[in-house]
Amino acid sequence: MAFANEIMTSSSRVLLRNSFKQSQSPFLVSPVLVRLRKAVKFPVAALSEDLLRDPSSSSSSSSSSSSTSSSSSVSLSSSTTSVPVPVPMVPPEKPVKFRVRAVVTVRNKIKEGFKETLVKHFDALTDNIGQNIVLELISTEIDPKTKAAKKSNEAVLKDWSKKINVKAERVNYIAEYMIDSNFGEPGAITVSNKHQQEFFLECITIEGFATGPVHFPCNSWVQARKDHPGKRIFFSNKPYLPGDTPAGLRFLREKELRNLRGDGKGVRNLSDRIYDFDTYNDLGNPDRAPEFARPTIGGSEQYPYPRRCRTGRLPSDTDMFAESRLEKPNPMYVPRDERFEESKQNTFSVKRLKAVLHNLIPGLKASISADNQDFNDFSDVDGLYSKGLLIQLGLQDDVLKKLPLPNVVSKIQESSQGLLKYDTPKIISKDKFAWLRDDEFARQAIAGVNPIGIERLQVFPPVSKLDPQIYGPQESALKEEHILNQLNGMTVQQAIDENKLFIIDYHDVYLPFLERINALDGRKAYATRTIFFLTPLGTLKPVAIELSLPPAGPSSRSKRVVTPAIDATTNWMWQLAKAHVCANDAGVHQLYNHWLRTHACMEPFILAAHRQMSAMHPIFKLLDPHMRYTLEINALARQSLINADGIIENCFTPGRYAMEISSAFYKNYWRFDMDSLPADLIRRGMAEPDPSQPHGLKLVFEDYPYAADGLMIWSAIENWVRTYVNHYYPHSSLIINDKELQAWYYESINVGHADRSHESWWPTLNNSENLVTVLTTLIWLASAQHAALNFGQYPYGGYVPNRPPLMRRLIPDESDPEYASFIADPQKYFLNALPSLLQASKYMAVVDTLSTHSPDEEYLGERQQPSIWSGDAEIVEAFYEFSAEMRRIEKVIDGRNRDKKLRNRCGAGVLPYELLAPSSEPGVTCRGVPNSVST
Incomplete structure (x- = not known):
């Protein structure tokens, strides 16, 4: 700037000289002034001297400049000369x-x-x-x-x-x-x-x-x-619809999308960033042994399923249609940016160590003894929390020294007080015997870990939709006399008309698979129906359980009904019946409501979003936090949970047929348009449309914690999404003509959900309301729906008698050989019907891991870099309003949990319903709504 000041001073002195012609002063001085005036428009840190020179000057014109100077001298000395001097053209200026x-x-x-x-x-x-x-x-x-x-x-x-x-x-x-x-x-x-x-x-x-x-x-x-x-x-961070992309960014926008799509060929490297689709052809391991082969799930009429992320691994040696397995600890491919961040990896590493230890110790004991360890009494179950597995199984240091795992042994010896003992699950932390009560069994149907299986009973007796030629009569064994004395003086029809009867119906889900399931070693199951009655206190009570088996012949007795106990014998039969219902519910919860609906069905939308929508697309920016970690956790599930001989097959009733049942759910029950919370509640008869209500719905009974809290969150998400969509799409034509948005939705359906793409119920993206519903549903599934189904798994299922994931014995009647042992020691019979110690410890370790919030969890209403994620100030302000609404909802939930009138969430020993409370600390907290499906 010193040079600039010098020029300005010199120029001022020149202007004061009377000998200059008026026509010459602009030529010499004006360009410098113009350039300086232009320069100050920009935040210049420093101006170099060459930027302030006369643009007409150059080394090549130095001689002409000299001659111009000479002629100027002549001109100045000859003031009487009247020859006009032409004003030269100013050449184009160089940018500052x-x-x-x-x-x-x-x-x-x-x-x-x-x-x-x-x-x-x-x-x-x-x-x-x-x-x-x-x-x-x-x-x-x-x-x-x-x-x-x-x-x-x-x-x-x-x-x-x-x-x-x-x-x-x-x-x-x-x-x-x-x-x-x-x-x-x-x-x-x-x-x-x-x-x-x-x-x-x-x-x-x-x-x-x-x-x-x-x-x-x-x-x-x-x-x-x-x-x-x-x-x-x-x-x-400035968002652009495709048609609004600045000219300078159009090529890069397309190029980046091409990079992310890849060419569909070759084996993916861990450092790649390519998103592509494939079927679930990697669950089996036929190279290990024929019994570990599994059918490809997805891509066929028999086994339809959503698509997963393609890895491109080579086929197995024994089956060219099955992708070769990649076993732990080798990581499965997901695009590099989808991998867990380090704090999340550390959380899972600690939990994996716990799983190894809990799995290792019982496994050693099982290999030492000929038979699998069973729980002999309830103190054995309690010992998992109070003493730990090391003491429970009596393993001594000399056993540990024989292990070829020195690092693990060191961890066992150093961390025996922490890693070898399970935390006491919340379900028994306040009332050790709560799980035995009928009212708690019923309460968990609406406020437990799977509160979306219950429906309002509209037809009695229930009727099956299965083929009677294959599965026997469609009529239920339930009769009015089974439940009449439980209805407070009502007839069954009156109770139905007044919305007092409800059902959890797993009859048609399990019956087609029961013959194969019950042929498995250590598996026994029924197809169950459970009837509940709504009491005047607003709580539910179970009034009958129907247990069905495949008909062995025309005269075989394949159905029976168990009702609440009237004596000691029927009490234990009733407890066994409830345990079978819980085992079925655990399977449906894990394979359908949790895994399929919130994990597997989300994956195609995530893959298509990265492939078809630019990072600068406003809808991608909206969905981005709700896609975090999902591909990674789904890949881990394929490697360890839903694979052949994995946790699901080992620990849940369906065994090796688990994914076939999950495919049947996808084929016969799953509908994307029914995954919105209002549509789901209406479909199940748990709510009715009512425009006068805050959320447009009226619940059939008020104290349904999952639905009551969920509707607040659904409405908050919907309002936020509507504000967002209307901001970028003021006219429906913008939605219709948005090529990236339409390509995303088309690929999600026709490639990612190709096996159900022909269905007429898919919403059409041709107006803002449909777009709002689709986006709200996806965000709801990834956040609140998943949280409600996931983070209560250990608090409720960590105590295996409360929620056994499988059963190993049927309920005996007087004609069965096992009836005598049941009468002699019903407690031991009950415990032996539950999972073995090995199965229970595996299951507990896994649900403990899945129920854990990591330190880097991002909760609903939060975003990374909240002030800069979007360059649109109006949208950032709208998001802050959404965040404030989440905090308000949390206070409402806290207040409801203290309301003594709401007996399904408040009372002596009753767990408060906090699974939809938005925030949480790290760890197993039974609360918190992360943005995405991350566990």
Whole structure:
């Protein structure tokens, strides 16, 4: 600026000289003044001297400048000469350059392996000789000369080597640019990583433009150029519909989507970022043994199913249609940015260690003894929490010393007080015997871990829809006399008319599979129906349980009805019947309501979103937090939970037929349009449309905790989504003509849900209300619906007698050989019907893991980088209002849990219903609504 001031001073002196002609002064002085006036419009950190020179001057014209000077001298000395001097044309001006800087936030790893540390220090050394991180700004405007987007110079991150030992979680680096004044607004940044290993890029902020900082939320792993030669592309937080994309970003928008789609070929590497579809052809392991082969789920009329993320692994050796297995600890492929972040990995690592220990110890004992360990009395069950498995099974140090796992042994010996004992589940923390009561059994149907299986009974007796030629008479064995004395003086029809009777009906779900299930070793099951009556206190009570088996012949007795106890013998039969209902409910909960509806059915929408919608698309930005970690947790499920000989097959009633049952659910019951909470409640008869009510629905009884709390959250999500959609789509034509949005929805249905794509019930994206419903349903499923079904698994199921995942014995009658042993010791018979100690410990370890919130959990109403995730101020403000509504809902839920009139969530020993309370601390808390399906 000193040079500029000098020029201004000199120019002023020249202007004061009377000897100058009026026509000459603009030629010499005006260009400098014009350039300075233009320069101050930009936030210039410093002006270099060459930027302030007369644009007409150049080395090539120095001689002509001299001659001009000479002639000017002559002209000035000859003041009487009247020859006019022509004013020369001013040549085009060069754009003024100004300095901007990029503040780049990189997230460090919490823990590094030895190899990673070596490579990190090697990168620090080579960073100084050009092997560095290079960034380039891309303008939203097109360069008229090149017909391509305007680009800045390439700039490197400074001081990478100096900050190599910084221990902070986040480290900021600087890159600087000299930008032309006509550059326009930066809309994208490319990043090239010349280091040897990846780094996590959290965000970039560009400072120095007159319009203010420009934010680039990245949250992505940037791979080394040696592994992925192309440059990474990141867009600013300003959302654009496809038709509104600035000219300078159109090519990059399409290019990035092509990169994410891939070509559908080859084996995926763990560092890839490719999203593609495949069937569930990787659950079996025929190479291990024929009994571990499983049918491909998805892609056939017999076994329809949603699609999962393609990995491209080679076929197995023995079955060319089955993908080869990848066993633990080798990770299954998911796109790199879908992997758990480090704090989430650490949480799962601790839980996996606990699972190994709990699995290892009983497994050792089982291998020592000929038979599987059973619970002999209830003190054995209690010992899992008070003493731990090590003491429970009497394993001594000499046994541990024989293990070929020194690290595990060390953990056992060092952590025996913590890792070898299970936490006491909440269901027995206040009332050890609550699970035995009928009212608690019924309460869990509306406020437990699976509150969406119950329906209002509208036809009595219930009628099956199965083929009577195969499965016997469609009529139920339930009769009016079975329940009449439980209805407070009402007839059955009166109770139905007054919405007093309810049912959990698993008859048609299980009966087609029972013959095969009951042929499995250690599995015994019924197809169950359970009838409930709504008491004047607003609570439910079970009044009858129907137990059905496949008919062995025309005269065989395949159905029986068990009613509440009248003496000691019927009491134990009633407890066994309730346990069978719970085991069936556990299977339906896990295979249908939890896994299929919130995990598997969400995956196609997530894959299609990344493939078809740009990161700058406003709908992608809306859905982004609700897709976090889902692909990773689903891949882990395929590896350990739903695979052949996995946890589900080992610990749940259906055994090896579990995924076939899940496929049958998808084929016969699943409907996306029924997955919205209002539609689901109406379908099950648990609510009726009522425009006068706050949520447009009236529950058939008020104290239905899941529905009452859920409707508040549903309405809050719907209002937020409606505000968002109306902001970007004021007219329906914008929705119809949005090619990315329509491509996402089309691919989600016709590729991701190809086996059900022909259904007429799919909503059409042709107006804002349909779009709002689709988006609200997806967010509801990923957040509140999943939370209600997942985070109560250990608090309720961790005490196995309360909610056994399988049963090993049927209920004997007087003609059965087992009847005598049942009468002699009904408690032992009951405990022996439950899962074995080995099965129970496996199951408890898994649901303990799945019920855990990680420290980096992001809850409904929260977002990473809340102030910069969107560049639209109105939308950010609307999101803050949504967040405030979540906090208000939490206070309402807390108040309801203290309301003594609401007996299904408040009372002596009664667990408060907190599964839909939005916030939570880390750990197993039985509350909290994360944004996404992350466990």
